[in-house]
Structure formats: C-alpha cells, structure tokens
Amino acid sequence: AGAARRAAAPHRTGGVVLAAAGSRDSDAAVDTARSAALLSARLGGVPVLPGHASGSGPTVPEAVRALAALGHDRIAVASYFTAPGRFAAQCASAAPGLAAAPLGAHPAVARLVLRRYEQALASAPLSHPAATVGV
Template sequence: MNLLMIAHGTRDPAGARVTEAVAAQVRERLPAGEAALAYADVRGPTIAEALRELPGPAAAVPMFLAAGYHVRVDVPAQIRACGRSDVLVGQAFGPDPALVEVAAERLVAAGYRPGDAVVLAVAGSSDPAAVADSAQAARRLGLLLGRPVALATIAAGGPRVPEVVAALRAGGAWRVAIASWLLAPGLFQQRLDACGADVVGAPIGTHSAVADLVVARHRAAGEPRVRPA
C-alpha cells in the first residue's frame, strides 16, 4: 500500500525543510510502495495534487500532534473531494509516548533543570478531541519529568503561553521552562522563543522517532479510525 504523508503546512522555509527531511527519512524506511508528501493548508503540494501522482491503494497518515479539525474533518473531506475510494486515513500522531520523550529530550538539551516550572506549549484548538490529546501529552511529559506540567496554547484555546509563564512567576517559580509540542520551526516556535521563559525547547523536528511513527501508522492503516465516505 502506498503512503500519503499529510502535514499542516507553514510559510516558514525552515519548517518546510524539516517536514521534507522527515518525508525523506520515511521513504528510506519503506520496504515497498511509493510515498508522497502533501500539506493540508498554507502550502503545496495540496492533498489533491499529491494524490494525482500517487496510485492507489494508499494510506494517508496525518502528521498532527492532536486529532482536531484538520484530522477529523478537513483531511477526510479533501480526500473525498478527489473522488478516491482507495485511500484510507490512518491515525494521527496525537500524544504518542515516543514523541513526548523527544519533547522531553529537547527540553533537557535547551537547559532544563530539575525544579524548573514546566509548561507544555501546544498550537491550541477548540476541538474537544484535540484538547484531550494535548492534555494527555502534558500528563505524559509530567510523568517523564517527575513533576507537574502546565498546559498552554500558542494560538487557539487557552490559556496562552505568556499568561501561564507570568502566572508561574507570580506563584514563586524562579525559572520557567517550555517544552515545545510542535513538529517544525515556524511562527509558533518564534512566539515561544519570545515569550519570556528561561528555557524553550526546540520543536520535535527530524528526530528518528517521527519517521518511525509515520511508518507504524502506515502499517496500522489497514484498520483506520477514519475512512472517507
């Protein structure tokens, strides 16, 4: 079965380079079949453009850290609009434990110290499924670090990252460390870097765990959670 990787998309060239590097890593891991990369928003190739070049049957893997609107509604709708009945939509990344471990590694590499107040910064969504995924990621990060982890959003939902950082400082935190729950650099990571925290972890990026997870989702797509009507 061929593979369609679907990322959100960003106008930042650095973010696109990271996504394309992950796609290259995935292709190296696939024993057979073709693999294409598409973006759900902002940049191309679009899902329709990628599917025109990708023969079926195929499994689409949404490379999203939360199963919100894009995963549940937008991606299936774009595939359905292509008239393809041979494309299955597999499970999104969500709060996968392997990626939570990477976020913790990035935080430690940025200078996290035991005793720092920790915030997991997510893009944010009003979608209940995405909110639940983000909360689960924060809980898992807290278990890894052995301390509570506050959850904050960058663009949607709430509370926002600067508000949470300020509240932690007002509550007596000497240092505040932010774990980035983002896949690639871009505007959202730039906002984290400027939010006033003492430590800001890098995005998950091209860590091998990302490509491994894409391959695992592709293999599991025989029993997808979402199937375009």
C-alpha cells in the same frame, strides 16, 4: 524539559510549559492537557502546564505566569510542534529560559510515523491492487 527537571531537583522550583498550536476544538485542548500530564510524569513530577499559540487559552505567556505565580522560577517551554514556523517561534520567544525546538526534526518522530504507517497497512489491506507510477 529535562533541564527544567534538573533545575527543579534541589528546590522544586522548575516548571515547563508545553507549547501547542491550540484550537477552538475542546478535544484538542484535552489532548494537550493529557500530553502535559504525561510529560510531567516522565519528568518525575515537574509541573507541566499546557500553553497555546492560538485558540482557547491559556496562552504560553499565561501558562508561564501561572507557573511563576506558583513559585517556579526556572521555566522552560517544551515544543509540541512538528515543524518550525510562526507559532513555534512565537511560543519559544515567550520562554523566560530554555525553549525546545519543534519535534519534527527528531529521528524518533520519523520512526513513529513509519511504525504507524506500517500498522495502518497491516490492519487495513488494500481492496484493489496498488499502482506504481514512474517519476
């Protein structure tokens, strides 16, 4: 996504598709659209459209075509996947340019999961003593 921002800087011709698994649940599509808007803001206004591997559209290829129709000729696909797999590979293969790897391998994701776990523990103490199981 950063490469799309750098590519877009001189002529604003870059764009990004935020590729997600997709769902028939409308709340999931709203969440992906919200994340796309946050990524756009983080990239200094580079257009970011959501694209889905399944469920309700638009698909990643449709989002790529929409950006191209708006005149963006340098389009990257940013992964909104936590792990590699069929959907992540399918979305990456639809990228006309750069495609980001899934998020799961990034150390920031592990830190976020740990922080959320610690927050959950702090806000909801166990009602019974924890048991330890030897392995």
